[in-house]
Amino acid sequence: MTQPSAQSSAQSIEELTHQASEELDRITDLESLDQWRISYLGRRGSLTNILRGLSQLDLEQRRQLGALGNQAKNLLVERLAEKTRQIKQAQQSEYFSRDRIDVTLPGRPAPIGRLHPTTQIVKEITDVFVAMGFSIVEGPEVEWDHYNFEMLNIPEGHPARDMWNTLWIDYRDEQGQQPMLLRTHTSPMQARVMESTQPPVRVVVPGKCYRYEATDPTHEWHFYQIEGLAVDEGITFANLKGTLFEFARRLFGEERKVRFRCDYFPFVEPGVDMSIDCFSCPGGDANCRICRGSGWIEIMGAGMVHPRVLSGVGYDTEKYTGFAFGIGPERVAMLKYGIDDIRHFYTNDLRFLRQF
Numbered sequence: 022m023t024q025p026s027a028q029s030s031a032q033s034i035e036e037l038t039h040q041a042s043e044e045l046d047r048i049t050d051l052e053s054l055d056q057w058r059i060s061y062l063g064r065r066g067s068l069t070n071i072l073r074g075l076s077q078l079d080l081e082q083r084r085q086l087g088a089l090g091n092q093a094k095n096l097l098v099e100r101l102a103e104k105t106r107q108i109k110q111a112q113q114s115e116y117f118s119r120d121r122i123d124v125t126l127p128g129r130p131a132p133i134g135r136l137h138p139t140t141q142i143v144k145e146i147t148d149v150f151v152a153m154g155f156s157i158v159e160g161p162e163v164e165w166d167h168y169n170f171e172m173l174n175i176p177e178g179h180p181a182r183d184m185w186n187t188l189w190i191d192y193r194d195e196q197g198q199q200p201m202l203l204r205t206h207t208s209p210m211q212a213r214v215m216e217s218t219q220p221p222v223r224v225v226v227p228g229k230c231y232r233y234e235a236t237d238p239t240h241e242w243h244f245y246q247i248e249g250l251a252v253d254e255g256i257t258f259a260n261l262k263g264t265l266f267e268f269a270r271r272l273f274g275e276e277r278k279v280r281f282r283c284d285y286f287p288f289v290e291p292g293v294d295m296s297i298d299c300f301s302c303p304g305g306d307a308n309c310r311i312c313r314g315s316g317w318i319e320i321m322g323a324g325m326v327h328p329r330v331l332s333g334v335g336y337d338t339e340k341y342t343g344f345a346f347g348i349g350p351e352r353v354a355m356l357k358y359g360i361d362d363i364r365h366f367y368t369n370d371l372r373f374l375r376q377f
């Protein structure tokens with residue numbers, strides 16, 4: 022091993038420091054910075070080597086050069102720390118400028134939903150009756166045979182049960198009967214309301230109903246009904262007609278024609294159906310999908326509450342009379358908005374729903 026001279030050592034420390042500083046100035050990333058640290062200050066780094074070599078020198082030279090060497094080392098360590106800080110800061114501000122949030126940009130509009138057309142028409146219809154003094158009540162969609170049929174003067178085995186294609190709930194009581202069903206109409210609420218209140222009664226009952234039914238443009242297996250019930254002293258058929266005519270006028274305007282015809286429902290006597298003239302064809306087009314050529318569309322059944330229904334809930338039939346009606350709101354919406362197929366309501370096609 023050659024003996025290092027004090028002069029050459031001092032010179033190489035200086036040169037090395039100079040060279041290291043210049044290199045350091047050009048470095049822009051942390052990885053190269055670490056390479057740099059290893060090559061000068063690492064255990065086998067060039068500065069470390071020089072410092073180690075000083076041990077060969079005599080004491081006085083060692084002291085001088087040692088100080089020089091440490092100074093150089095401290096300088097480089099300091100500059101390394103400074104450079105590390107700079108590079109990190111640069112990286113950070115680059116990151117922020119790339120993903121910067123511009124708070125002055127307008128926000129993305131949140132999609133706003135709307136009420137389903139059935140909900141809208143149910144609200145419109147009930148509003149008309151509320152304005153006439155009716156209140157709104159709701160009942161269960163899973164109902165007892167007792168309320169859906171029995172209390173409405175439709176005993177078991179009665180042929181009138183065939184008027185409602187019923188979805189029975191798969192449950193049997195101790196007698197092996199199936200007493201529960203998806204309500205086929207909102208009429209069971211007639212008995213439920215009267216059982217718990219005394220006349221005067223004026224209610225409308227909007228709600229979902231279910232039938233075991235083949236679907237077509239005017240039939241769905243689930244649909245809404247709005248039941249109406251008014252019971253008081255001295256209520257006559259004229260009250261029923263007046264109320265329903267007024268309803269049709271408020272909802273459809275003066276020009277729409279209304280027709281009552283005799284109809285049969287076991288819980289009313291006399292019973293009627295109320296129709297409205299067809300919006301789709303100018304009266305009686307045999308190919309019309311809506312009225313099938315009749316020129317009329319039935320929108321509700323109605324009638325005077327049967328005395329058996331009144332006595333069933335303990336009302337005095339000598340004192341009280343009443344009328345009831347059941348409206349199909351989807352049919353009303355079809356009329357109002359010219360919709361030609363009831364199935365549109367429940368297929369969830371946004372192109373349809375967004376029109377309302």
Ligand code: PHE
Nearest residue numbers: 206208286322323345346347
């Ligand atoms: N509930 C009957 C139906 O579903 C409609 C109706 C209600 C008729 C009230 C008369 C009185 O067909």
